[in-house]
Amino acid sequence: MTSNFDFSSYLSSANLLPPRLNANSKDVDDSPQFEVTVLSGGYTNFTARVTFPEPIPLATASSSTRTYESVILKHAPPHLATDSNIPMSVARQVTEARALELITGAPIQFDQDNSVGGVIESVKAVKDVLDRYPVIQVPAVIHYDTEKNVLLLEDLGDLKGVADVLADAALEDPIPKGALQELATQLGSFLAEFYQASSTLPAELVGRLSALSNVYTSGTFEYLVNSTRDALNGAPGIDEKEKEELAKSVEASLADSQMKARQRAEKVALGIVDSDLIQTDDEENPCLGMVDFWPGNVLVNPDWNKCGLIDWEYFGMSDEASELGMFLAHIHITKFKPSTSPGGKERLGKFMSALFQAYSHHSPSKAETLVRKDCRMLWKQQFGVCELREPQVTN
Secondary structure (H helix, E strand, C coil): CCCCCCHHHHHHHCCCCCHHHCCCCCCCCCCCCCEEEEECCCCCCEEEEEEEEEEEECCCCCCCCCEEEEEEEEECCCEECCEEEEECCCHHHHHHHHHHHHHHCCCEECCCCCCCCCEECCCHHHHHHHHCCCCEECCCEEEEECCCCEEEEECCCCCEEHHHHHHCCCCCCCCCCCHHHHHHHHHHHHHHHHHHHHCCCEHHHHHHHHCCHHHHHHHHHHHHHHHHHHHHHCCCCCCHHHHHHHHHHHHHHHHHHHHHHHHHHHHHHHCCCCCCECCCCCCCCEEEECCCCCHHHEEECCCCCCEEECCCCCCEEEEHHHHHHHHHHHHHHHHCCCCCCHHHHHHHHHHHHHHHHHHHHHCHHHHHHHHHHHHHHHHHHHHCCCCCCCCCCCC
């Protein structure tokens, strides 16, 4: 994806770099300042990796002596990055910044100018979960420019989408023995504990974290419905009536999920809870989550000892079945694509099995009541998959 945002000019003039690399400084020299590589894959924001010729400190809002060899910059335009005709609130970037602060244990900057309640001290419950799983990594916020809508993030490295790697018939680097299942096991365990920890957070904090997501999801839903119509227009053997029925089914499903999310948030905001926590309905298992959790959010390195979780701009109220069901449904679909090789199908199956069993080990009752029942319904409604079988680990 080509970006119409000039990352080079922004970084040179943002007063974040050392004087010799800053375009506003008299001390700037003629040596190469940095290299900008625009990254593809997302449709919501423009994203780039900036690589420096040597490790440098950055003049960020938080004082730190850390140096950086590279960083990730994300710019949120007031519309979808892939379609400027569809408006989208830049509030999505505020949501991502607050989510990353929560997960990485940084102070949550709701309003830096408000001395009362503007900044909430770091919350240990979620950070403790992340610390227990060193393979799982979430980028820390380095700086958030609210005026230019640019988020400066820690660079987790040159990672690739997990489903793409697993399905690749020409896998260049063989996956080390046992590494696939170990990473999937850590991811499944992390997700189970993460959802559990998020359900114990104070209701007021959850309400503030999730309040912004409803502002901009409607724009995304419009994009998804239009994308569905575009895809159906190119599909042979489907008449116009069927195409419209399918598109309306997708639209109704998205509207229903948005309504449920708003109802959950309203319960929290109105204090309709048994305690000061968000756990309100044992059947629904509400939690905080990515909301659009799919394999594109999960990146792995060639050695399979690092798993990066990225793109948290939809972070808000969700439930465990929707989170896990959406992710596994995408993996399931990739597994059965005609282009996926037999080796890719086997790797994808092993990954699903290990992740599911690790999640089940931490939440056996939820795995039984949610993943079997609710995920089957989710898969059928959103992806046309009519059967969900219990994964079996293949040795």
